[in-house]
Amino acid sequence: MIIATNEHNGAISAFFKNIFDWLTRWDIKLFADKKIIVLSTSEGQRGGLSANKYLSDVLARNGAHVIASITFPSFSKNFDIHKQTISNQELKQKIHQQLQSFLNES
Numbered sequence: 001m002i003i004a005t006n007e008h009n010g011a012i013s014a015f016f017k018n019i020f021d022w023l024t025r026w027d028i029k030l031f032a033d034k035k036i037i038v039l040s041t042s043e044g045q046r047g048g049l050s051a052n053k054y055l056s057d058v059l060a061r062n063g064a065h066v067i068a069s070i071t072f073p074s075f076s077k078n079f080d081i082h083k084q085t086i087s088n089q090e091l092k093q094k095i096h097q098q099l100q101s102f103l104n105e106s
Contacts, residue, residue, distance in 0.1 A: 001031075003059075004039040007051035020055075024062050032063030037102045039070045047071030067105045068098040 005012050012020070023030050038055050040048025049071050056066045072078065072095070078088040086092040 001034050001036045003036060005051050005055055007040055007042050007048035010050045012051045012054055031059055034064050035067050035105055036064050037068045038066060041072035041075045043075055045073050047073030067102045070095055070098050
């Protein structure tokens with residue numbers, strides 16, 4: 001399972017939190033034993049790190065196995081919108097390694 005979230009003032013957005021809260025309240029245990037990768041991006045240098053950390057912690061408390069947590073900082077500087085590719089090669093390699101780790105765990 002892949003979950004992408006945005007960051008709003010250092011947290012997940014109210015809209016996303018509301019949906020997520022309802023999903024984690026049900027007796028179904030939707031995220032239990034699921035292998036998950038958490039993604040976020042922002043224009044800031046942390047790339048949504050606070051939102052990723054919060055989401056990863058809550059998922060783990062709900063029985064999920066968070067295999068990777070990927071942040072994509074300074075989106076406009078590190079992504080070429082015209083070529084639709086990551087322009088920062090170091091960041092691209094890091095993300096590729098984390099995605100590979102996720103695929104190896106699945």
